[in-house]
Amino acid sequence: MLILWFFISCYYLWRKWKQYKSTNLKQAPAPPGALPIIGHLHMLHNVKLPHHALGAMADKYGPIFRLQLGSRSALVVSSWEMAKESMCVNDAAAASRPAVSGTKHFSYDFAAFGLAPYGPYWREIRKVTHMELLSNPRVDQFKNTMFGEVKTSLTELHETWAAQKDGSGQVEVEMKRWFGDVIVNMLLKIIIGKRCVGPNAKGGEKQAKDFQLAIRDSFHLMGQGLLRDYVPLIGWLGFNGQVKVMENIATRFDVVLSEWLDEHKRNRTSSCCGRRDGDFMDALVSLYDGKGIEGYYDGDTIIKATTLVSLFCLILNFYS
Structure with a gap:
């Protein structure tokens, strides 16, 4: 108990000292x-x-x-x-974001654009993201991808009805899940170049489902916030249960992103995976495979972190 009060007293005095330094x-x-x-x-x-x-x-x-x-x-x-x-x-x-536990673990130690500190690295990844994901030519290209996904999903829905309809000509469909799958497939087509959910998916459905669950869990944790991010004394005393949960979620993200990245590297020489006509991860692989940014992060970390934060942002945009 005396040790606890000692730490509390030191922390309180440190806060008072900071307030005194900032009085001007x-x-x-x-x-x-x-x-x-x-x-x-x-x-x-x-x-x-x-x-x-x-x-x-x-x-x-x-x-x-x-x-x-x-x-x-x-x-x-x-x-x-x-x-x-x-x-x-x-x-x-x-421009910079607070260095809290959630942004640290879900951004590959602040490698993700938008969560990285403002500086040369932030500006470099912002430029690449704008050119390869948000520029007018890319947005026009992705419009066709989105319209195509809606058409494919409606076709699958009709095929399900034709195969499973009962005597009254009806089929029960969980629309919340259906719309969720449509959005996930849209985003995955834009970012990694393939749809992963549904009857006509090109493999990777388990990856996509794991990724969906990890995103849901990460949003829940980031929405709660961690008291140790505001009162560091709690972390110093070893209360790190939620941090371990975050580390587990970050590992789940990394497993899926690493599989997607390995697949893109294997297919890089394919004629259908050119940088300009390919997906966003193709563009990142072309720029950073084996290169990285000196003084900051290696190429694989940049690719995975930028892919992850882009999916985060697109999901928030679709659901907001």
């Missing part, structure tokens, strides 16, 4: 009620919809204020003027 910096106002060590975390505890709690604070404290979440300061903006000031005028300051 101009900071946004903070609501009253912050507690030692945890700051304003208790105001968001046991709240089902944290954005509602933040909205109520914005109504009370104005369009910009600061929350002290343990050892981290968070700036909360709730008007378009403040958002423009933060994300456009001062975009470089807001």
